[in-house]
Amino acid sequence: MTEKLQTILEAEGLSHLLEKFEASGITDAIISNLSDSDLREIGLDKLGERMRLLLAFEEPSKYDVILVDEGSNRIALIREVRAVVPGLGLADAKALVEGVPKPLKEGVTKEEAEEIKSNVEATGAKVDVKRRSI
Secondary structure, three states, X not given: OOHHHHHHHHHOOOHHHHHHHHHHOOOHHHHOOOOHHHHHHOOOXXXXXXXXXXXXXXXXXXXXXXXXXXXXXXXXXXXXXXXXXXXXXXXXXXXXXXXXXXXXXXXXXXXXXXXXXXXXXXXXXXXXXXXXXX
């Protein structure tokens, strides 16, 4: 069993399944190809457990970008926030920056989230990119 699979099982509260997965020879490389019936066959009878496990291995398509610290260059950050959030006025951008932690942009692709993070962190601010909740 790989460390990744063990970590995900523990994070999802499914560590009691470690032995079943090991005995069945299931690795993280094949788990995303398993169907609901495959998981039942190895003893995952609870629908919630099966769905949590499959979702944990699914690559999320949407991310949220959260401003967590404004850093020391507030003026540059406000400019960048206005560039990231189209139509945001100066007063609204300032309020967003002063009210950290606040979401900058929600439901964006991984690439867009990483680009926003890079641009905003270049001003000295701190940003978190989080997997979008389902």
